[in-house]
Amino acid sequence: MLTAHLVADIRAAEEALAATLPEGELMRRASKGLAERVDFIPAGEVVVMLIGPGNNGGDALYAAVHLLDRGVRVDLCLLDETKVHADGLAAAQAGGAQIVEEPSGQRWCLDAIFGIGARPGLSGKAAEWAEWIAENDPYTVAVDVPSGIGVDTATLSSMYVTADSTIAFGTYKNALLATPAESASGFPELVDIGLGPHLSEPSLEALEGDDGDLMAECFAWLDDPASHKYSRGVVGIAAGSEEYAGAAHLCVAGAQAGMAGMVRFAGSQALSARVVDRAPEVVAAPGRVQAWVVGPGGGDDVGALITAALADGVPVVLDAAALELEYLPGSFDVPALLTPHAGELARLLDTDRENVEADPLSHVTRAAERWNATVLLKGPRTLVATPGRATRVNLTGSLWLGTAGAGDVLAGLAGSLLAAGADPHDAGSFAAFLHGAASVHANPGGPVTASDVAAALPVTIADFIAGTLDDVRDWRD
Ligand SMILES: NC(=O)C1=CN([C@@H]2O[C@H](COP(=O)(O)OP(=O)(O)OC[C@H]3O[C@@H](n4cnc5c(N)ncnc54)[C@H](OP(=O)(O)O)[C@@H]3O)[C@@H](O)[C@H]2O)[C@@H](O)CC1
Numbered sequence: 410m411l412t413a414h415l416v417a418d419i420r421a422a423e424e425a426l427a428a429t430l431p432e433g434e435l436m437r438r439a440s441k442g443l444a445e446r447v448d449f450i451p452a453g454e455v456v457v458m459l460i461g462p463g464n465n466g467g468d469a470l471y472a473a474v475h476l477l478d479r480g481v482r483v484d485l486c487l488l489d490e491t492k493v494h495a496d497g498l499a500a501a502q503a504g505g506a507q508i509v510e511e512p513s514g515q516r517w518c519l520d521a522i523f524g525i526g527a528r529p530g531l532s533g534k535a536a537e538w539a540e541w542i543a544e545n546d547p548y549t550v551a552v553d554v555p556s557g558i559g560v561d562t563a564t565l566s567s568m569y570v571t572a573d574s575t576i577a578f579g580t581y582k583n584a585l586l587a588t589p590a591e592s593a594s595g596f597p598e599l600v601d602i603g604l605g606p607h608l609s610e611p612s613l614e615a616l617e618g619d620d621g622d623l624m625a626e627c628f629a630w631l632d633d634p635a636s637h638k639y640s641r642g643v644v645g646i647a648a649g650s651e652e653y654a655g656a657a658h659l660c661v662a663g664a665q666a667g668m669a670g671m672v673r674f675a676g677s678q679a680l681s682a683r684v685v686d687r688a689p690e691v692v693a694a695p696g697r698v699q700a701w702v703v704g705p706g707g708g709d710d711v712g713a714l715i716t717a718a719l720a721d722g723v724p725v726v727l728d729a730a731a732l733e734l735e736y737l738p739g740s741f742d743v744p745a746l747l748t749p750h751a752g753e754l755a756r757l758l759d760t761d762r763e764n765v766e767a768d769p770l771s772h773v774t775r776a777a778e779r780w781n782a783t784v785l786l787k788g789p790r791t792l793v794a795t796p797g798r799a800t801r802v803n804l805t806g807s808l809w810l811g812t813a814g815a816g817d818v819l820a821g822l823a824g825s826l827l828a829a830g831a832d833p834h835d836a837g838s839f840a841a842f843l844h845g846a847a848s849v850h851a852n853p854g855g856p857v858t859a860s861d862v863a864a865a866l867p868v869t870i871a872d873f874i875a876g877t878l879d880d881v882r883d884w885r886d
């Protein structure tokens with residue numbers, strides 16, 4: 410599991426760690442790690458370092474000493490000559506770094522304007538430097554975080570640095586993992602400075618390929634060779650309509666590919682007949698279920714289906730047509746997983762889609778608290794928020810997953826994990842992870858259909874549990 414922390418928690422951990430170390434040791438570790446991570450800059454090349462007033466600038470100045478040692482030339486642009494890490498500057502200059510008025514022509518750049526002490530937005534010289542980067546496209550490495558973004562909120566501002574990679578110290582920050590700010594950080598890498606034991610609970614978590622054991626822990630029956638279809642759980646699917654019959658098939662396909670032992674379909678006679686024709690394992694007779702999925706491709710009777718599902722007292726996944734304010738209770742008293750995309754969440758929170766997309770973290774958290782439910786906000790970096798738990802951000806998949814019907818498969822899969830014993834937070838986050846990973850497996854780097862994703866799920870799940878899943882993160886390198 411990869412984790413990110415809030416700035417206040419990072420500062421507290423830094424203080425606790427620094428108290429156990431000689432003066433300056435933390436910055437030594439950070440700057441050495443930074444220099445090692447930029448060892449691809451060839452000797453003889455010139456790197457321009459954009460130096461701000463705080464310790465972020467200090468990190469870069471000490472890293473300059475290592476770079477100069479190996480024959481890289483260093484130009485320094487100082488944001489404010491009266492406010493700069495003085496010892497760092499002296500060390501860099503002693504090693505041969507030159508102060509220059511402004512960046513011009515260098516092909517390599519280190520953004521050390523602001524780190525975790527940043528207020529969002531850039532002005533004056535800092536804004537001019539960000540514009541220079543945007544116009545001239547040097548290979549840019551951000552130190553700890555790209556300058557100008559909202560570090561905790563993961564929001565973008567009117568002016569910020571867009572980096573090719575970010576070298577982060579101690580832990581990830583929300584802005585390096587969640588949209589939209591992650592788009593400014595490029596490929597994020599971590600330098601271990603020993604902060605780990607001093608860090609508190611993460612603000613954000615991301616599942617990784619080797620977290621299959623965490624998923625297996627959700628399903629006690631996996632350890633029981635005598636488990637049967639009912640001990641694995643039955644997932645009820647109330648999806649599809651005359652207009653959107655395909656949603657029923659895709660939601661069922663997602664559910665069948667998951668962990669539950671049986672899929673029960675609830676729909677009109679005509680639709681049930683079509684579903685069973687395509688998937689003969691599906692039971693289209695009434696009976697007990699351990700979780701309901703309601704809403705994908707749903708028709709006029711969605712309100713009644715939700716009422717019936719909630720009356721069953723089992724966990725529910727509510728998706729698509731079920732995500733209307735009038736259908737939702739004031740607060741859920743069964744475990745509930747809501748799976749909106751940005752437009753649907755905007756409708757529920759009475760705001761615009763653009764506002765959700767500009768600040769997904771705060772909107773998904775607000776919705777989870779408002780309904781006392783788990784809310785899975787679909788998008789390029791799907792978020793899963795539950796009151797009292799660290800929000801999870803999904804790193805698997807690629808833009809090819811944005812295809813019609815993919816959400817129906819996801820809802821069915823999440824319902825299947827819920828019925829099989831996972832709580833909504835795990836069901837939602839493992840479903841998003843597997844769904845993204847399956848889309849990459851189905852056709853790496855190219856188009857997939859929602860049916861392809863469903864078809865790739867069983868092998869993806871087997872690989873994940875066995876710990877043999879390839880790297881399926883979407884971040885650009
Ligand atoms: N924590 C750790 O574990 C470790 C941390 N380390 C390093 O320290 C970095 C944090 O350093 P830091 O605290 O000195 O803050 P940093 O961001 O360099 O500068 C803050 C200054 O900038 C100013 N300023 C901010 N935004 C602005 C804006 N938009 N426009 C204009 N001005 C703005 C701000 O002004 P103020 O907001 O106070 O008015 C203040 O003066 C961290 O990212 C990492 O690189 C490592 O060395 C070791 C381990």
Ligand SMILES: Nc1ncnc2c1ncn2[C@@H]1O[C@H](COP(=O)(O)OP(=O)(O)O)[C@@H](O)[C@H]1O
Nearest residue numbers: 750787788789807808810811813814815816817
């Ligand atoms: N740019 C993207 N990168 C990765 N995944 C994406 C991207 N855009 C959309 N997705 C994923 O594709 C799926 C689309 O679901 P949804 O919007 O409900 O579509 P539909 O209603 O057609 O099923 C979600 O799982 C979402 O996270």
